[in-house]
Amino acid sequence: MRDVWTTGHVRAAEERVLARTAPGALMRRAAYGVAARTAALLAERTGGVAGRRVVLLVGAGNNGGDALWAGAFLRKRSVGVTAVLLAPDRAHAEGLAALRRAGGRVGAPEDVDFADLVVDGIVGLSARGPLRPDAAAVVARVRAPVVSVDLPSGVDPDTGAVDGPAVTADVTVTFGAYKPVHFLAGARCGDVHLVDLGLELADPDFRVLDRADVARVWPVPGAEDDKYTQGVVGIAAGSETYPGAAVLAVGAAVQATSGLTRYAGAAAEEVRRRWPEVITTGSVGDAGRVQAWVAGPGLGTGKASRDVLRYVFESGVASCVDADGITLLATHPDLWDARDPDAPVVLTPHAREFARIAEPLGITLGADRVAAAVALAAKVDATVLLKGHATVVAAPDGRVLVNPARSHWLATAGSGDVLSGLIGALLAAGLDPLLAAGCAAWLHVRAGDLAARGAPTPASAIVSALPSAIRAVLHG
Numbered sequence: 517m518r519d520v521w522t523t524g525h526v527r528a529a530e531e532r533v534l535a536r537t538a539p540g541a542l543m544r545r546a547a548y549g550v551a552a553r554t555a556a557l558l559a560e561r562t563g564g565v566a567g568r569r570v571v572l573l574v575g576a577g578n579n580g581g582d583a584l585w586a587g588a589f590l591r592k593r594s595v596g597v598t599a600v601l602l603a604p605d606r607a608h609a610e611g612l613a614a615l616r617r618a619g620g621r622v623g624a625p626e627d628v629d630f631a632d633l634v635v636d637g638i639v640g641l642s643a644r645g646p647l648r649p650d651a652a653a654v655v656a657r658v659r660a661p662v663v664s665v666d667l668p669s670g671v672d673p674d675t676g677a678v679d680g681p682a683v684t685a686d687v688t689v690t691f692g693a694y695k696p697v698h699f700l701a702g703a704r705c706g707d708v709h710l711v712d713l714g715l716e717l718a719d720p721d722f723r724v725l726d727r728a729d730v731a732r733v734w735p736v737p738g739a740e741d742d743k744y745t746q747g748v749v750g751i752a753a754g755s756e757t758y759p760g761a762a763v764l765a766v767g768a769a770v771q772a773t774s775g776l777t778r779y780a781g782a783a784a785e786e787v788r789r790r791w792p793e794v795i796t797t798g799s800v801g802d803a804g805r806v807q808a809w810v811a812g813p814g815l816g817t818g819k820a821s822r823d824v825l826r827y828v829f830e831s832g833v834a835s836c837v838d839a840d841g842i843t844l845l846a847t848h849p850d851l852w853d854a855r856d857p858d859a860p861v862v863l864t865p866h867a868r869e870f871a872r873i874a875e876p877l878g879i880t881l882g883a884d885r886v887a888a889a890v891a892l893a894a895k896v897d898a899t900v901l902l903k904g905h906a907t908v909v910a911a912p913d914g915r916v917l918v919n920p921a922r923s924h925w926l927a928t929a930g931s932g933d934v935l936s937g938l939i940g941a942l943l944a945a946g947l948d949p950l951l952a953a954g955c956a957a958w959l960h961v962r963a964g965d966l967a968a969r970g971a972p973t974p975a976s977a978i979v980s981a982l983p984s985a986i987r988a989v990l991h992g
């Protein structure tokens with residue numbers, strides 16, 4: 517599990533450490549970490565360190581100071597270091613003096629053209645908005661690998677939003693604590709390395725699950741178990757028009773856990789043909805007992821679908837409401853009244869579905885996706901999984917998980933249906949809804965990677981990759 521704090525919390529903690537350490541000590545520790553990673557990347561990309569050319573892009577604040585000190589440390593390994601000062605009269609004075617003492621020089625934007633590696637010290641925690649034009653012009657020249665100091669400049673530290681020119685780093689070296697940008701805009705950061713500054717921080721703003729966290733809770737049957745004790749999941753999905761959504765959601769549920777899966781709906785024939793182990797019926801009322809429902813994928817939004825959702829809510833078990841189910845809740849908010857208040861609900865909107873359900877409630881999906889998910893979760897008293905390249909899962913009590921993608925091949929038709937089946941299976945197994953949604957999203961990404969291996973993948977191949985992904989989770 518990795519803990520993540522917004523910049524306000526990190527700054528406050530840094531102030532406390534600054535007050536009890538020698539002046540400049542923290543910055544030198546941070547900069548030493550940058551220098552070490554820079555040398556490692558130089559060696560990896562160019563085959564050596566001594567004699568290579570590093571250009572530092574130096575902004576007006578302490579982020580630039582880190583870069584200058586890192587340059588001074590790199591000089592000790594005979595790296596040629598040139599600093600491009602974006603605000604020459606405000607460049608960090610001690611850092612600049614240290615670089616000059618070590619034999620580094622101040623250069624011009626053209627020096628970027630001949631760099632073996634660029635260190636981005638333009639802006640860090642104080643970043644506001646995209647890169648300003650002078651910084652953007654220098655960054656546009658960069659062809660070399662980039663090490664970003666603390667975070668890639670131009671990306672919002674707390675939301676990961678990018679709305680103009682910004683740096684894309686190969687490696688980011690951050691200090692004290694992970695910040696939201698590192699997971700909400702992972703693709704901009706490259707590999708992220710954390711340098712410990714001994715900060716003391718309270719509860720994180722969100723958490724990121726690791727393999728071990730998923731392994732700890734993924735349902736594994738024991739000697740006393742049978743197909744019922746592990747939790748039975750019911751899938752109310754698919755229609756005559758969209759039978760595929762049912763086949764995918766059911767397939768994910770069948771492969772996720774070893775309990776029983778039931779299916780109720782118009783795609784019973786297709787489901788049975790593909791998944792003979794599933795007990796199928798035409799309607800939710802005939803399905804038999806389940807411990808959790810998945811309602812919505814490919815279901816349609818007519819009267820019959822409304823009845824399905826009402827039945828699921830009235831049944832008093834946990835549910836994952838996806839796709840058409842979300843649209844139904846948006847257009848017929850009275851459906852919420854059918855809900856048993858003790859039964860947890862997980863909503864899994866993509867951005868457009870989120871807008872559909874949240875805007876009438878006065879919640880807009882702006883740059884801060886975490887805040888939007890938290891607000892909707894509290895408002896409707898449900899766990900909200902907001903899909904995207906970084907999936908945000910917010911519980912009604914304010915706990916948040918973020919699950920970053922490792923590639924973007926999951927953005928394919930039917931991929932969301934697979935996710936809903938996974939969540940349903942984990943809810944039926946009794947996982948806390950936040951963990952059910954978070955672990956499902958985690959496994960979804962891993963299965964997506966295994967299925968894709970660098971090329972487009974159909975959603976049905978993601979379903980097929982689930983056993984391998986679970987094996988990798990459970991057995992390392």
Ligand SMILES: NC(=O)C1=CN([C@@H]2O[C@H](COP(=O)(O)OP(=O)(O)OC[C@H]3O[C@@H](n4cnc5c(N)ncnc54)[C@H](OP(=O)(O)O)[C@@H]3O)[C@@H](O)[C@H]2O)[C@@H](O)CC1
Pocket residue numbers: 527530531534542543544546575576577578579580582638639640641642643644645646647648651665666670691
């Ligand atoms: N605190 C600590 O203990 C430690 C802190 N450490 C380091 O300090 C960093 C924070 O430093 P910081 O607060 O001095 O500001 P920083 O991020 O360098 O910004 C500088 C100036 O940039 C400008 N600017 C803003 N937006 C911009 C944009 N889009 N495009 C271009 N320019 C933009 C804006 O200047 P303005 O012109 O608006 O006055 C702003 O004042 C932190 O990330 C870490 O690296 C480490 O050493 C460890 C110990």
Ligand SMILES: Nc1ncnc2c1ncn2[C@@H]1O[C@H](COP(=O)(O)OP(=O)(O)O)[C@@H](O)[C@H]1O
Pocket residue numbers: 839866902903904905906907921923924925926927928929930931932933934935960
């Ligand atoms: N750019 C992206 N990178 C990685 N994953 C993505 C990206 N865009 C979407 N996804 C993931 O792909 C899935 C798409 O789900 P959804 O939009 O419901 O598709 P469908 O309705 O076709 O099943 C979600 O799990 C989402 O988090």
Ligand SMILES: [K+]
Pocket residue numbers: 579636637638639640664665666667668669
């Ligand atoms: K930076």
